[in-house]
Amino acid sequence: MTKLHHAAHWGAFTGVVEHGRLTAIETPPADPAPPAILQGMPDALHSPLRIDRPHIRKGWLNGDRNGGTPRGGEPFVPVSWDEATRLVAAELTRVRAQHGPASIFGGSYGWASAGRFHHARSQLHRLLAAAGGFTGQVTNYSYAAGMTLMPHIVGGMEIVDRPVIAWRDIVAHAKILVCFGGITVRNGQVNAGGGARHEMGLWLRRAAQAGIRIVNISPIRADMPEDVPAEWWPIRPNTDTALMLALAHVLIQQGTVDHAFLARCTTGYEPLRAYIMGETDNTPKTPTWAETETGLPAAQIAQLARDLASQPNMLAAAWSLQRAEAGEQPYWMITALAALLGGIGLPGRGFTFGLGSENGMGGARAMIPSASLPALPNPAHSFIPVARITDMLERPGDTVEFNGRRLTYPDTRLIWWAGGNPFHHHQDLNRLLRAWAKPETIIVSEPWWTPIARHADIVLPATTTMERNDIGAGSLDRHILAMKQLVPPQAQARNEFDYMADIAEALGVRPRFTQQRDEAAWLRALYDRARDASARMYVELPDFDTFWAQGIVEVPEPETPIVAFREFRADPAATPLNTPSGLIELASERIAAFGYEDCPGHPVWRQPEEYLGTAGPTQLHLLSVQPATRLHSQMDMARVSKASKIQGREAILIHEADAAARGIADGDVVRVFNARGACLAGATLTDGLLRGVCVLPTGAWLDPLEPGVPGSLCVHGNPNVLTRDAPTSKLGQGPIAQSCLVEIEKWTAPLPPVKVHMPPQIEER
Numbered sequence: 001m002t003k004l005h006h007a008a009h010w011g012a013f014t015g016v017v018e019h020g021r022l023t024a025i026e027t028p029p030a031d032p033a034p035p036a037i038l039q040g041m042p043d044a045l046h047s048p049l050r051i052d053r054p055h056i057r058k059g060w061l062n063g064d065r066n067g068g069t070p071r072g073g074e075p076f077v078p079v080s081w082d083e084a085t086r087l088v089a090a091e092l093t094r095v096r097a098q099h100g101p102a103s104i105f106g107g108s109y110g111w112a113s114a115g116r117f118h119h120a121r122s123q124l125h126r127l128l129a130a131a132g133g134f135t136g137q138v139t140n141y142s143y144a145a146g147m148t149l150m151p152h153i154v155g156g157m158e159i160v161d162r163p164v165i166a167w168r169d170i171v172a173h174a175k176i177l178v179c180f181g182g183i184t185v186r187n188g189q190v191n192a193g194g195g196a197r198h199e200m201g202l203w204l205r206r207a208a209q210a211g212i213r214i215v216n217i218s219p220i221r222a223d224m225p226e227d228v229p230a231e232w233w234p235i236r237p238n239t240d241t242a243l244m245l246a247l248a249h250v251l252i253q254q255g256t257v258d259h260a261f262l263a264r265c266t267t268g269y270e271p272l273r274a275y276i277m278g279e280t281d282n283t284p285k286t287p288t289w290a291e292t293e294t295g296l297p298a299a300q301i302a303q304l305a306r307d308l309a310s311q312p313n314m315l316a317a318a319w320s321l322q323r324a325e326a327g328e329q330p331y332w333m334i335t336a337l338a339a340l341l342g343g344i345g346l347p348g349r350g351f352t353f354g355l356g357s358e359n360g361m362g363g364a365r366a367m368i369p370s371a372s373l374p375a376l377p378n379p380a381h382s383f384i385p386v387a388r389i390t391d392m393l394e395r396p397g398d399t400v401e402f403n404g405r406r407l408t409y410p411d412t413r414l415i416w417w418a419g420g421n422p423f424h425h426h427q428d429l430n431r432l433l434r435a436w437a438k439p440e441t442i443i444v445s446e447p448w449w450t451p452i453a454r455h456a457d458i459v460l461p462a463t464t465t466m467e468r469n470d471i472g473a474g475s476l477d478r479h480i481l482a483m484k485q486l487v488p489p490q491a492q493a494r495n496e497f498d499y500m501a502d503i504a505e506a507l508g509v510r511p512r513f514t515q516q517r518d519e520a521a522w523l524r525a526l527y528d529r530a531r532d533a534s535a536r537m538y539v540e541l542p543d544f545d546t547f548w549a550q551g552i553v554e555v556p557e558p559e560t561p562i563v564a565f566r567e568f569r570a571d572p573a574a575t576p577l578n579t580p581s582g583l584i585e586l587a588s589e590r591i592a593a594f595g596y597e598d599c600p601g602h603p604v605w606r607q608p609e610e611y612l613g614t615a616g617p618t619q620l621h622l623l624s625v626q627p628a629t630r631l632h633s634q635m636d637m638a639r640v641s642k643a644s645k646i647q648g649r650e651a652i653l654i655h656e657a658d659a660a661a662r663g664i665a666d667g668d669v670v671r672v673f674n675a676r677g678a679c680l681a682g683a684t685l686t687d688g689l690l691r692g693v694c695v696l697p698t699g700a701w702l703d704p705l706e707p708g709v710p711g712s713l714c715v716h717g718n719p720n721v722l723t724r725d726a727p728t729s730k731l732g733q734g735p736i737a738q739s740c741l742v743e744i745e746k747w748t749a750p751l752p753p754v755k756v757h758m759p760p761q762i763e764e765r
């Protein structure tokens with residue numbers, strides 16, 4: 001028996017290996033809340049769903065290219081690595097020669113796995129860049145709208161994805177913590193680089209013990225842990241901007257706006273004020289007006305505004321708020337509201353994003369760079385905003401507005417995806433499935449027969465992290481983790497780096513791709529580069545051999561306080577923000593000049609097309625939140641996720657009254673549907689939900705009753721057959737999964753089996 005350090009997005013662990021198999025995992029004793037997801041690691045590693053050899057879609061092998069028939073319904077034929085390598089290299093060469101590098105789509109969005117060297121997407125980008133270029137993707141599914149907006153109004157996007165505010169300061173200085181979208185401890189299980197401590201729940205309890213009033217503004221009561229005393233404000237989804245506008249209205253009317261702060265640190269107050277007071281559109285954004293939109297009592301809104309004006313506070317918004325129609329607006333308006341209150345730049349006060357969205361947010365860590373694989377320049381200079389993939393496939397040569405630019409969609413002939421699952425992450429999967437039929441060749445690298453692997457032509461079996469050595473280094477966690485190979489590669493699975501080096505060889509670019517290094521040399525080089533950079537910031541890390549022997553290195557807490565806008569507040573003229581005015585922009589002339597009707601020059605309330613305010617009498621608002629038992633679609637085949645299913649289906653949360661009205665009992669299977677698609681799910685009834693809202697977490701593997709047929713019922717419960725594929729606005733072009741209306745009915749027909757947790761049909765040649 002051996003025990004070795006390793007790490008996943010869902011935490012550091014020690015793997016117990018017996019006779020070449022991972023038999024158990026142990027979690028670090030210092031971790032106050034090790035994620036349950038970790039317990040599924042042995043299932044994942046040794047799963048019958050592992051892809052054992054390279055495979056080719058039968059029709060593709062027989063010469064079918066671009067027939068327009070949707071992928072996903074055909075058997076796969078196993079081939080040797082030699083043949084697969086040759087086919088991939090030949091296709092890359094052919095498509096680049098005939099159509100140019102931009103017709104190779106290698107955006108390959110997705111979380112892949114935790115190690116920084118064997119990071120599938122980074123490896124793929126290096127290969128495709130070395131081989132002549134590809135079309136990439138910018139922004140992300142997490143906070144595209146926020147990260148595009150914030151540079152215009154505060155001069156940077158770090159505010160969205162960095163712990164720019166520390167929990168320790170909130171606990172010490174705030175009296176009210178307002179949480180738009182709650183603080184969902186389930187989301188604190190994961191971080192992109194891994195993590196050795198999961199402290200979100202701990203900090204919430206400390207905040208409550210310090211007597212801080214916590215307000216959970218969310219349609220779901222459980223968005224705040226039960227053991228944390230908090231007020232629950234069950235807001236209608238997508239209406240937070242209306243609530244924030246009304247809070248601002250009260251501050252303005254009562255004369256409790258911090259004019260000194262506005263004058264020193266902001267620009268654009270006047271047009272925003274005129275809009276809030278209704279001077280420009282005859283609609284004063286009063287608490288009574290907001291009550292209609294939000295469903296929250298006007299008197300309660302007015303009282304909260306008065307309390308915020310008189311007590312130090314922190315306004316925190318989850319990332320989910322901006323994954324909705326007009327998702328830029330709540331982020332702009334919370335910034336404006338915090339400016340009116342005047343706390344920005346003071347410890348524990350102001351506004352912050354994603355505090356409850358990911359492990360490590362609100363942590364205090366010296367901001368040293370993490371180890372990461374360097375990119376190669378992409379000679380194709382072609383990219384799309386990440387969530388416009390279906391649009392791109394549907395409309396080659398057409399243009400799209402994005403953040404003040406006009407981009408042209410390439411003519412996509414070849415797609416290669418490694419480390420992401422668009423048949424998990426994208427909205428309106430039936431529309432994607434139709435568009436996905438257009439390219440001539442689709443290559444997918446995956447360790448498992450996931451939905452994306454089933455929709456490929458050439459399937460390359462990748463190792464999991466547990467079969468290779470790597471470095472786990474989150475940008476938010478205070479630990480650098482050695483990820484040691486637990487077992488050799490299973491069946492014919494290979495490391496991305498190794499098989500891509502062979503493809504690079506066939507393309508004549510091997511030295512550029514590998515830089516003449518092997519795994520061991522790369523790990524040492526990446527670590528040393530980060531170590532040198534840290535030393536320049538006066539943070540001493542041990543040398544590589546010491547790190548590898550110890551298995552873990554702790555990064556110190558920073559000595560300086562972590563307070564966004566601290567220097568700026570102290571002296572705005574000497575330390576201006578990187579905005580046109582150097583100030584916080586409550587109105588932006590630059591955004592106004594873009595002329596986007598869906599994102600004008602100051603925060604506004606825009607009624608979404610799909611929300612409770614437009615719902616018919618039987619429609620419900622569907623929220624597809626992050627799953628407690630997985631990371632996205634990862635680990636859906638492992639024990640923790642499987643145990644959470646109801647009759648094998650993903651659990652959907654429904655208000656007991658809404659269920660009763662439809663004759664649905666707890667544990668029933670239901671059909672969730674709208675004009676875009678339909679899925680089955682298992683009903684869980686609750687009173688901890690706003691009536692009219694239902695919640696189906698993301699990540700159940702897409703399992704169409706008839707694979708390859710658009711519109712087919714997903715028998716397993718993937719919410720993205722229901723969600724709408726439209727942009728937040730022309731500014732951010734972000735996804736809007738949280739703006740979605742559905743109907744629910746009890747399923748009474750015989751229950752079709754879930755088949756996606758078994759391998760697809762394989763035909764030997």
Ligand SMILES: Nc1nc2c(c(=O)[nH]1)N[C@H]1C(S)=C(S)[C@@H](COP(=O)(O)OP(=O)(O)OC[C@H]3O[C@@H](n4cnc5c(=O)[nH]c(N)nc54)[C@H](O)[C@@H]3O)O[C@H]1N2
Nearest residue numbers: 110111113120141142419420421425445624632633634737
């Ligand atoms: N409806 C709805 N949809 C959403 C969201 C929502 O809130 N609602 N949230 C969105 C958000 S925030 C995100 S970030 C996306 C997430 O979307 P993704 O990041 O695409 O989802 P994952 O399931 O993490 O996909 C990672 C894939 O990489 C594979 N993989 C893991 N390790 C390796 C490896 O070493 N090599 C290779 N080749 N593959 C590997 C896994 O098996 C998995 O299939 O989803 C988005 N989609």
Ligand SMILES: Nc1nc2c(c(=O)[nH]1)N[C@H]1C(S)=C(S)[C@@H](COP(=O)(O)OP(=O)(O)OC[C@H]3O[C@@H](n4cnc5c(=O)[nH]c(N)nc54)[C@H](O)[C@@H]3O)O[C@H]1N2
Nearest residue numbers: 142181186187217220237238318319320357625626631632
């Ligand atoms: N366990 C686990 N943790 C994860 C992930 C995972 O897959 N599994 N994914 C990670 C990733 S990639 C990301 S980007 C983050 C995402 O982090 P978030 O975006 O914060 O996560 P969500 O779970 O989508 O949403 C949080 C809560 O917001 C509430 N909410 C939704 N819409 C609205 C609204 O309009 N108004 C208000 N007030 N509340 C609303 C929902 O009730 C939901 O529970 O999570 C990360 N953490």
Ligand SMILES: [Mo]
Nearest residue numbers: 140141142143
């Ligand atoms: Mo995300």
